[in-house]
Amino acid sequence: MTSKHNVLNARNKKRDKKSALQRRRRHRENLICPTHNVPMKMCHTQFGDRWNCSVKGCDVSCWSGHTSTPADIRTRKLRNQCHDVFDPLWKNGGWSRETAYSKLAEFMQVSQKDCHIGYFNAEQCERATQWALQQRDNHNTKGK
Numbered sequence: 513m514t515s516k517h518n519v520l521n522a523r524n525k526k527r528d529k530k531s532a533l534q535r536r537r538r539h540r541e542n543l544i545c546p547t548h549n550v551p552m553k554m555c556h557t558q559f560g561d562r563w564n565c566s567v568k569g570c571d572v573s574c575w576s577g578h579t580s581t582p583a584d585i586r587t588r589k590l591r592n593q594c595h596d597v598f599d600p601l602w603k604n605g606g607w608s609r610e611t612a613y614s615k616l617a618e619f620m621q622v623s624q625k626d627c628h629i630g631y632f633n634a635e636q637c638e639r640a641t642q643w644a645l646q647q648r649d650n651h652n653t654k655g656k
Contacts, residue, residue, distance in 0.1 A: 545572045546582055580630025590637035594629050598644040606651065619643050 543552040545565035552563040552574065561576035574582040583591065602612035617627035620640060632640060 543574060543582055545570060547572050547584065552582060579628040583633075587632075587634045587637065590634050590641070591629050591632065594632070594637045594641045594644065597641050597648065598629065601644060601647055601651070615647070616640060616643065 543563050544550065545552055545567065547570060548565055548567045550566055552572070553566050554561050554563050554576075556562075559575075563574045563576070563582065564570075565572040565582075571585040572582050573588070574580055580591075598612070598616065601607055602609040607615070613627050614624055617624045620627060620632075620636060620643075629637065629640065
C-alpha cells in the first residue's frame with residue numbers, strides 16, 4: 513500500500529470517527545425525559561456531559577455516550593448494583609467480556625448489540641443482578 517493510500521485511509525477513519533460523534537451528539541440532543549415527556553438539557557461536569565430532565569425536582573438523567581438511556585435515581589442505583597455484581601464475572605471470573613455479555617444477552621433475551629446494563633429498566637437490572645449472582649456462586653463452588 514502506498515503512502516498516499518495510508519493518508520487517505522487515515523483521513524477516512526478520522527472522518528468516520530467524527531461523523532459517528534456527530535451522530536451521537538444529534539441523538540443526545542433529542543433526549544426526552546420518560547417521566548415528563550420534555551426535552552432533557554445537557555450540563556457539563558468534570559466527569560463528562562450529563563443530560564438532566566428540565567423539570568425542577570425530577571431525578572431523571574443520563575450520561576453522554578451511547579450505552580445508556582435516561583433513568584430515574586432508583587434505576588441508576590440498580591444499574592450500578594448490577595455492574596458491581598456482573599463486571600467481576602469478566603474482569604476476574606474467568607470469562608472474557610464478550611462471553612459474559614453474550615451469556616447475559618441470551619438470559620435477558622435481547623440481542624448482544626442491545627445488551628448494555630445502561631439500557632436496562634429497573635426490573636431488567638434486578639433480573640440481571642440475580643443471574644450474575646447465580647453465575648458467581650456457580651463459579652465459586654466449582655472445584656470445591
